[in-house]
Amino acid sequence: MNQNIPRFTGAVWLTMLIAEMFNNLPLSGEWMVWKPDWVALALLHWALILRQDSSLFMAFFMGLLTDVLSGSLLGQFALGYVMVAYISVRLGLRMTPDAYVQQFALVFIVIGLFMLVNLWISEILGQASGGLAYWGPLISSLVIWPFYHWFLSYFYTPRKVA
Amino acid sequence: MRLIQSLEAAIYDVDHHATPGLFIRFVVLILIALTLMFVDHRSPSNTLPVRTLFSIIGYPLQLAVDAPFRAYNVTEGFFADQTRVSKQNAELEARLLEIKADYRNMKIIKQQNERLRSLLKISKRPDFSFTMAEILSASDYRGQSVVTINKGTRDGVFVKQVVLADGDKAQSQGGNIFGQVISVTPLSAQVILITDLQHAIPVRNLRTNKRALASGTGKPDVLELKSIVAESDVRDGDIFVSSGLDGLFPADFQVAEVVSNGVNYVPGDPFANIKARPLINFQNTREVLLLWRNAEPEVAPQPADEPSENTNNANPEAKTNSAQVAGAAQ
Secondary structure, eight states, rough: OOEESSSSSTHHHHHHHHHHHTTTTTOOOHEEEEOOOOHHHHHHHHHHTGGGOOOHHHHHHHHHHHHHHHHTTTTHHHHHHHHHHHHHHHTTSSSOOOOHHHHHHHHHHHHHHHHHHHHHHHHHTTOOOOOGGHHHHHHHHHHHHHHHHHHHGGEEEEEEEE | OOOHHHHHHHHHHHHOOOOOOOHHHHHHHHHHHHHHHHHHHHHHHGHHHHHHHHHHHHHHHHHHHHHHHHHHHHHHHHHHHHHHHHHHHHHHHHHHHHHHHHHHHHHHHHHHHHHHHHHHTOOOOOOOEEEEEEEEEEEETEEEEEEEEEOOOGOOTTTOOEEEEEESSGOOOOOEEEEEEEEESSSOOEETTTTSTEEEEEETTTTTTTTEEEOSSEEEEEEEEEBBBBTTTOOOOEEEEEEEEEEESOTTOEEHHHHHHHEEOOOOOSEEEEEEEEESSSSTTOEEEEEEEOOOOOSOOSOOOOHHHHHHOOOHHHHHHHHHHHHOOO
């Protein structure tokens, strides 16, 4: 059986920081609608690759960082990312990690749930809702997923386990 | 039989729940997150240490994201067309001369104004000083309009400090109100824009002096003017300036302009429904001005009229003296 390990110490954290930088890229109005949550996708990637070794604490930490950088309610993204990490580990263990159809289904379910939770929190706080355009990142997440998954594959290496 | 046994073994070997401790960690972290959200919603000041810690951690990230844009600006300036730069330089020098003349004139008027004010025993107009800051990153998370700037407590920035920016139109250039500081870390500060859904600023109509409240809508180019009675006279193109009634924003800085066809009346609604455009292009602004109120020479608090009137009456001699001293110092 093969087990994946990070290519070097801190590789997972490095991808998280890169994802956080992508999240903070200033985009013009029409592109902003399609901006996927790169950190959530990276957490999904590591849940599939490292499986139960992926860390929920890291998800929580990245969530707090995103909360502070984006000015949302403290704990909102922490909640969302921990959910993403947990659900994708749980569901990822039940599927074939390399099957793309299953991956797309997983991305759709996990990112959809993540966005739904964020929407609930925003509605409770009485923040503006963007209408149907709110779900744009869900589609762009699916589109970008294969490329992102491939890009992040640099950061781990398979190792044979007896 | 053997086959079935080995198959069963294979099936049970793949234990879908073989993630010891994962569920417990999940529940604990979710509970922590929910508690944080609750506390942050109820009393944001309690979560300030966490926010400060994470903004310090995130500051290098924001710098890194900003670096390519900055580098592009620098190199673009470096390789820019020589003739264009020299032309621009000449234009700027001419403009500087004009402004110098204006400034000299303004200084005289200011002294005159101070003298007249002291004669009339009106408290002095507040004096301001400015520092420029650059916008590091902007987030437009669902109607929350917050930007991070590269000045913090090390530069004397404080919470509720007023932030100005250059206007987008020729006649409204100079300091227009941009927003206010909501949190500060040693190296950076977060500024809430006047277009944020939860922000409001008291304003007055420059033409009619009618007061109103300009509140944000979450959209970067729309402000709503509230509590204007339906009968009152508001026209397209009216400029609204800050009224200074909240004691936070200084008076007479431009805020918004009524858009064309922006005034609507709903039958039965005692208030007019007025849409205005902030006089700042928030998407293109990269530099902002931080504003400090200079310490005033008088001891009497500025916004309170009654006590300052009393002290004036009690000791008119000292007041005029101090005002004259202040005038002489300038």
